[in-house]
Amino acid sequence: MKAFEAFVAERYLKTRKKGAFVRTLTRYARWGIGLGVFVLVVVQALMNGFKDEIQANLFTATGHFTIAFFSGDLPDTAKTLATLRATPGVVAASPMRFERGLLKSSLAAAPVEAVMVKAIDPASAHGTSSIFDNLQPAPVEKLQEGELLVGRELAKSIGLRLGDTVGMTFMRMDLGLAGLQPRMVAFKVAGFFESHISEYDQHWVFIHLEDSKRLAQSDQAEFIEVRATSIEAIDTAKPAALKALNGDAKGPYLSTDLRDTNRALFSALKFQKLLFAIILAFIVVLAAFNIVAILVLFITEKRRDLGVLLALGATPRQIQRIFELQGVRICAVGTAWGMGLAIPTCWIADHWKLVKLPPALYDFITYVPFKLSLFDLAMVAIFPLLVAWAASRYPARRAAEVNPVDALRAE
Numbered sequence: 001m002k003a004f005e006a007f008v009a010e011r012y013l014k015t016r017k018k019g020a021f022v023r024t025l026t027r028y029a030r031w032g033i034g035l036g037v038f039v040l041v042v043v044q045a046l047m048n049g050f051k052d053e054i055q056a057n058l059f060t061a062t063g064h065f066t067i068a069f070f071s072g073d074l075p076d077t078a079k080t081l082a083t084l085r086a087t088p089g090v091v092a093a094s095p096m097r098f099e100r101g102l103l104k105s106s107l108a109a110a111p112v113e114a115v116m117v118k119a120i121d122p123a124s125a126h127g128t129s130s131i132f133d134n135l136q137p138a139p140v141e142k143l144q145e146g147e148l149l150v151g152r153e154l155a156k157s158i159g160l161r162l163g164d165t166v167g168m169t170f171m172r173m174d175l176g177l178a179g180l181q182p183r184m185v186a187f188k189v190a191g192f193f194e195s196h197i198s199e200y201d202q203h204w205v206f207i208h209l210e211d212s213k214r215l216a217q218s219d220q221a222e223f224i225e226v227r228a229t230s231i232e233a234i235d236t237a238k239p240a241a242l243k244a245l246n247g248d249a250k251g252p253y254l255s256t257d258l259r260d261t262n263r264a265l266f267s268a269l270k271f272q273k274l275l276f277a278i279i280l281a282f283i284v285v286l287a288a289f290n291i292v293a294i295l296v297l298f299i300t301e302k303r304r305d306l307g308v309l310l311a312l313g314a315t316p317r318q319i320q321r322i323f324e325l326q327g328v329r330i331c332a333v334g335t336a337w338g339m340g341l342a343i344p345t346c347w348i349a350d351h352w353k354l355v356k357l358p359p360a361l362y363d364f365i366t367y368v369p370f371k372l373s374l375f376d377l378a379m380v381a382i383f384p385l386l387v388a389w390a391a392s393r394y395p396a397r398r399a400a401e402v403n404p405v406d407a408l409r410a411e
Contacts, residue, residue: 001209005318007060009325012298022301025294030334031147032287033384037338039280039346044376045346047273049369051266055231057364058258061118061200063094063128065238065257073220080206080224080253087244089228092127095221096120096311097212102169103158103205110158116204117168119212128227137162137195145208146317147190151201164189164248170215183215197366206223234259242362284384287334288391291327295395298326299402306399307407316400323399327392328385335384339377346370 013026020166067084075079077095084093099117104110121145126132132140135149143149148168150160166187173180184396187207195201213219228237238255245253299306306319347370349355355368 002367005321006325009322009329010323012302012326013329018389020264022294022297026292026298029287029290029294029330030337033284033331033388034341036287037279037335037380037384038342039283040277040380041339041342041372041377042346042370043276044202044273044380045342045350045370045372046368047269047276048373048376049350050365050401051269051273052268052371053097053365053369054265055332057195057197058262059231060130060195061066061129063092063205064228064231064259065226065241065255067093067226067241067254068222068254069223070252070254073222075220077221077224082242084224084226084241087237087241088402089233089240090226092124092227093224094121094124094128095224096125096207096223097209097216099212099215100171101205103154103156104167104169105160106165106167107159111185113154113158114203115154117207117212118171118204119207121209122305125206128225131195135191138191140191140206143190143206143208145210146186146188147208148187149193150189150205152192152194153198153201154203154205155189157202160189162191166295172215175262183213183285185215187211195364196366205255214234236248251393277394281383284387288384288387291330291388291391292395294330295323295327295392295399298324299395301398303402303407305403306402307356309401310402310404310407319402320396320400323396324389325394327388327396331384331388335381339381343372343377346372 067080069075074095080097081093084090097119101115101117103113103115120129120140120143122141126140139409140149148166154160166189168260169185170183170185172183174183184239193201193206209221216222226237226241228234234257238257242251242255245251310316311317321369349368350370353367357367358367359366
């Protein structure tokens with residue numbers, strides 16, 4: 001019997017006998033729903049794009065997550081590396097150490113720059129960090145002890161050139177003739193990197209891992225950074241790595257990633273996406289009021305037809321379903337229009353990078369990214385249909401309550 005209800009609903013929507021006012025309301029309802037769906041898809045894609053780009057850029061200079069030992073340096077770096085590299089979901093692992101220092105070039109007028117010093121293993125560092133993709137003039141694997149890699153922005157600000165010798169003062173104290181003094185080491189500038197992120201290009205430098213070991217008077221690494229198959233795979237690779245190192249118990253190995261240290265940022269982006277979705281969803285809700293008005297007018301116009309159908313044996317439930325189907329079909333057309341316009345618009349704008357961003361706004365995102373998500377598309381497609389069905393319930397129930405005798409007598 002559902003074919004009968006669908007047939008009648010379709011005929012009522014396609015008939016040319018309904019008034020011009022009803023046809024106009026139907027068009028406005030479809031356009032309103034289409035506009036709401038279009039805006040919802042575009043905004044969801046925009047928020048996904050910004051989140052993905054921020055995550056991808058944050059992980060350019062580091063691995064996806066970092067393994068540390070609770071009491072300081074790793075007890076056995078080689079064994080830990082072997083265990084991590086054998087863990088499912090782990091693509092690469094590289095040992096490292098962190099230091100803080102003050103960098104001074106040989107130019108007398110150059111300012112002293114506070115920098116984050118990351119000591120890396122040249123043989124494996126490129127596997128966990130994409131910041132070395134455009135390193136000039138030689139690949140990171142050629143980095144030697146006593147050499148330094150500097151960001152291009154930092155090099156320009158203090159006038160560094162390839163081959164220059166710089167002094168680095170580390171936050172470690174040596175006992176000398178004058179008492180405790182900060183430790184100073186000379187390095188040769190061996191290359192320049194550029195990540196397009198000011199934090200890295202202006203405040204980070206890279207040295208050989210062995211140089212840092214000598215400074216710390218240690219033969220082990222301080223951390224191991226690990227790269228998973230993707231950012232989404234961190235949630236499975238990190239627990240697997242800790243289980244391989246610690247077993248089933250809570251062991252001495254700990255793990256963090258930039259999503260943990262930037263949790264407030266990603267929580268804000270998630271909340272912002274939800275807030276925009278709720279606000280823009282009201283466009284669809286407002287368009288649903290047009291559906292209510294349309295169905296009320298339909299019922300008024302078709303009162304005689306409803307009386308005939310009820311007299312011929314149609315049940316009130318079937319009459320109710322006819323008008324519910326009408327409301328859902330009006331919404332389905334508008335949803336299809338909105339989705340059909342929004343999806344290619346987002347793909348074209350993202351693929352061709354049509355919407356540019358001024359450099360002063362973001363130094364690491366040069367265009368507005370649009371990333372479509374199947375889950376978001378499904379939610380945007382289902383939500384208007386549910387709203388339309390809920391909006392159609394009241395007028396549909398009123399139609400089902402029509403008395404066939406009164407309807408025919410009135411005609």
